[in-house]
Amino acid sequence: MAIRVNLDVMLAKRKMSVNELAERIGITPVNVSVLKNGRAKAIRFSTLDEICKALDCQPGDVLEYVED
Numbered sequence: 001m002a003i004r005v006n007l008d009v010m011l012a013k014r015k016m017s018v019n020e021l022a023e024r025i026g027i028t029p030v031n032v033s034v035l036k037n038g039r040a041k042a043i044r045f046s047t048l049d050e051i052c053k054a055l056d057c058q059p060g061d062v063l064e065y066v067e068d
Contacts (some may be wrong), residue, residue: 004064007036010055025050 011021018036022029027047034040035051048059055062 002066002068004066005035005038005040005062006064007032007051007062010057010061011036014055016055021051021054024054 011018018032019029022032025032025047035043048062051057051062052059
């Protein structure tokens with residue numbers, strides 16, 4: 001399974017920093033960076049919900065399935 005995280009793309013489109021997103025969604029900048037760099041093993045739906053609210057996007061804008 002290959003899930004690509006496009007959080008960096010969405011942050012750039014919204015002209016938002018990692019620190020600003022972290023503050024808006026209530027997690028640490030380090031955890032946002034882990035997600036952004038694709039090193040996360042899991043994401044809570046509540047966190048994904050907050051990311052989508054903060055970036056005004058859909059989950060499919062942040063996560064993408066790519067075949068191996």
